[in-house]
Amino acid sequence: MNQSGTTHLPTKVIVGRLLREHIRRYIPQMLLAVVFMGLVAATTAAYAWLVQPILDEVFIEKDHSRLMAITIAVLAVFAIKGMADYAQTVIMAQVSMRIVADIRQRVFESLLRADLAFFHGASTGELIAGCMNNVDLMRDAVANTLTAMAKDILTLIFLVTLMFYQDWTLALIAFFVFPLAFFPVSAIGRKVRKRASLAWAELEQVTGFMSETFRGIRHIKAYGQEDHETERARTRIDALFLRIFKTMRAKAAISPIMEMLAGVAIATIIVYGGGQVIAGETTAGAFFSFITALLLAYQPLKNFAKLNNHLQEGLAAAQRVFDLIDIEPTITNRPDVGALKVTQASVTLENVSFTYGEVTALNGVSIEVPAGKTAALVGPSGAGKSTVLNLIPRFYDVGDGAVRIDGTDVRDVTLESLRANIAIVSQEVALFNDTIGANIAYGRMDASQAEIEDAARDAAAHDFIMDMPQGYDTVVGESGIKVSGGQRQRISIARAILRDAPILLLDEATSALDSESERQVQAALSRLAEGRTTLVVAHRLSTIADADVIHVMNDGEVVESGSHAELSARGGLYAHLRSLQGGHEPLSFPAAADA
Ligand SMILES: Nc1ncnc2c1ncn2[C@@H]1O[C@H](COP(=O)(O)OP(=O)(O)OP(=O)(O)O)[C@@H](O)[C@H]1O
Ligand SMILES: [Mg+2]
Numbered sequence: 001m002n003q004s005g006t007t008h009l010p011t012k013v014i015v016g017r018l019l020r021e022h023i024r025r026y027i028p029q030m031l032l033a034v035v036f037m038g039l040v041a042a043t044t045a046a047y048a049w050l051v052q053p054i055l056d057e058v059f060i061e062k063d064h065s066r067l068m069a070i071t072i073a074v075l076a077v078f079a080i081k082g083m084a085d086y087a088q089t090v091i092m093a094q095v096s097m098r099i100v101a102d103i104r105q106r107v108f109e110s111l112l113r114a115d116l117a118f119f120h121g122a123s124t125g126e127l128i129a130g131c132m133n134n135v136d137l138m139r140d141a142v143a144n145t146l147t148a149m150a151k152d153i154l155t156l157i158f159l160v161t162l163m164f165y166q167d168w169t170l171a172l173i174a175f176f177v178f179p180l181a182f183f184p185v186s187a188i189g190r191k192v193r194k195r196a197s198l199a200w201a202e203l204e205q206v207t208g209f210m211s212e213t214f215r216g217i218r219h220i221k222a223y224g225q226e227d228h229e230t231e232r233a234r235t236r237i238d239a240l241f242l243r244i245f246k247t248m249r250a251k252a253a254i255s256p257i258m259e260m261l262a263g264v265a266i267a268t269i270i271v272y273g274g275g276q277v278i279a280g281e282t283t284a285g286a287f288f289s290f291i292t293a294l295l296l297a298y299q300p301l302k303n304f305a306k307l308n309n310h311l312q313e314g315l316a317a318a319q320r321v322f323d324l325i326d327i328e329p330t331i332t333n334r335p336d337v338g339a340l341k342v343t344q345a346s347v348t349l350e351n352v353s354f355t356y357g358e359v360t361a362l363n364g365v366s367i368e369v370p371a372g373k374t375a376a377l378v379g380p381s382g383a384g385k386s387t388v389l390n391l392i393p394r395f396y397d398v399g400d401g402a403v404r405i406d407g408t409d410v411r412d413v414t415l416e417s418l419r420a421n422i423a424i425v426s427q428e429v430a431l432f433n434d435t436i437g438a439n440i441a442y443g444r445m446d447a448s449q450a451e452i453e454d455a456a457r458d459a460a461a462h463d464f465i466m467d468m469p470q471g472y473d474t475v476v477g478e479s480g481i482k483v484s485g486g487q488r489q490r491i492s493i494a495r496a497i498l499r500d501a502p503i504l505l506l507d508e509a510t511s512a513l514d515s516e517s518e519r520q521v522q523a524a525l526s527r528l529a530e531g532r533t534t535l536v537v538a539h540r541l542s543t544i545a546d547a548d549v550i551h552v553m554n555d556g557e558v559v560e561s562g563s564h565a566e567l568s569a570r571g572g573l574y575a576h577l578r579s580l581q582g583g584h585e586p587l588s589f590p591a592a593a594d595a
Contacts (some may be wrong), residue, residue: 009319011315014315017322023099026099029094036087036088040151041151043081044155048162048296049289050077052283052285054070055284092146103138103321103325106325107321113329125206126204129207133200137200137316141310144310145307145310148303152301160293163294163297166287166289166293173272174269174294184253185308186308188250190312192247195246199240199244206240254305254309269290269291340405342406342502345372347405347533347535352398353399353400362387362557373548375548376536376550376551384556388535392505393418393422394410397411405503424505425504425506427507428509429509432477433476435470440461442495447498449472455498456490459494460523464487485517490524502532509539522542525543549563560573
């Protein structure tokens with residue numbers, strides 16, 4: 001995810017894509033906004049234009065009859081300008097926020113569809129920053145840029161026309177100076193873009209760091225590492241400060257440069273224009289109307305100069321956002337594959353090898369789970385047990401060999417049909433931030449309340465759910481009520497029961513449960529496994545004893561297979577592991593096996 005090293009795409013490419021994919025459909029609204037911007041621009045110029053009659057007719061000629069008319073004209077100009085400005089601001093805000101919402105949705109969808117492997121390389125914080133901060137930055141850029149391009153340019157056109165109308169020599173003097181500003185301003189713009197993209201990469205890192213820190217808060221406290229983490233945070237926050245500061249420093253140079261040039265222009269104009277008025281070549285009103293227009297042109301011109309900065313910042317953000325939108329999942333449906341039709345639901349791994357990047361996790365593993373039977377996987381931590389389970393629903397694709405269901409390679413059927421036939425209870429249970437009922441219904445969205453409660457009863461979860469403040473409507477997860485490890489597991493078992501799939505993958509939690517919870521979870525699991533083809537990573541004795549066949553894994557290979565009695569008698573790894581654990585260890589092959 002950390003793409004701080006990505007090369008910059010040309011501006012044209014990014015802008016073109018933004019226009020095509022995200023902005024084009026809002027062109028009607030934007031045209032309406034431009035009409036209002038035109039009104040703002042015209043009234044701004046009208047205001048400068050009115051200065052001439054105010055001075056020449058009211059103040060110098062003291063013409064009382066014109067006083068009322070001009071006052072009304074001034075009021076009208078301001079009223080129209082105010083309303084038009086309001087309308088264009090609201091329309092542009094709506095369009096830009098809509099664009100942001102669309103893009104967020106696109107990024108989120110693209111991330112959801114990304115391969116599981118992608119999430120191992122990216123921290124949650126980085127992904128959230130990608131969805132939220134970068135998109136906001138894009139919005140600022142798009143809104144500011146579009147507004148500047150339409151409103152400020154139109155205002156400039158009107159004001160400049162007025163200036164040429166009042167005194168074209170003065171106008172030429174004024175405009176000789178402005179092109180000079182272009183060169184430093186555009187050089188600074190490029191620098192700003194480069195620095196902004198570094199700053200945002202850093203921000204993603206800090207966000208990622210923080211979200212990981214808070215997730216591990218229990219461990220930080222337990223090991224007394226608060227100071228250590230504070231120091232780590234300081235280094236990162238300081239680095240972020242420096243990058244943002246450098247961006248800001250480059251940006252800060254723009255205004256003063258513009259202001260100095262403006263000062264020179266105005267001084268020149270006063271010398272020349274003042275001389276003209278004294279010599280009677282032009283009226284004081286025309287001169288002040290000109291000066292007013294020039295001063296009014298200053299703000300839009302400044303905005304216009306900053307336009308490039310906004311644009312560059314936005315481009316840097318847009319590129320990161322597009323990188324996320326463009327993530328292509330590799331685990332997808334092959335062309336022209338049909339749905340999986342499960343007849344027996346036998347599961348076979350045929351000489352399967354698999355690596356996570358560089359780490360070899362499985363090496364020539366062959367396992368057969370006959371239809372309706374239960375096979376247990378046991379072995380030391382890191383042996384590759386969870387990896388075997390991951391390959392069956394294609395969370396990852398095998399490197400070598402094949403995974404088959406009823407003889408069909410899982411890569412030769414659609415992902416949706418494959419996963420619809422599999423229920424999973426995994427090592428770490430994720431509860432979503434929703435009601436308990438909804439968490440169970442995740443297994444089958446159209447389940448009725450009665451079906452949900454039946455599943456919960458089978459999973460030995462109904463009683464504790466009814467004890468909760470709002471029963472099945474109690475919100476659990478991040479911001480809801482906390483549930484214990486054993487309760488969590490039973491909720492996830494209920495979810496799997498509700499799914500009612502012919503193939504069941506169980507990865508037993510390694511965390512110890514008290515014996516009452518353990519008994520209830522175990523009973524729920526046995527009911528769940530009944531009549532289904534089950535592959536279970538077993539840590540509990542009762543699960544192992546219930547299995548039709550046990551495969552002992554070590555270092556990515558299946559080293560022994562057989563029933564509990566056969567393996568115990570054989571004196572291999574299974575027997576060795578059991579004797580090691582001597583009955584004191586509640587997890588993995590307790591010696592109480594004989595009891
Ligand atoms: N996402 C991953 N990225 C890289 N390596 C991984 C990943 N997941 C697992 N591994 C590695 O693959 C090997 C097998 O891991 P696996 O999770 O299958 O072990 P396991 O038998 O389930 O262990 P445990 O009993 O501790 O759950 C280990 O060496 C592990 O470090
Ligand atoms: Mg595991």
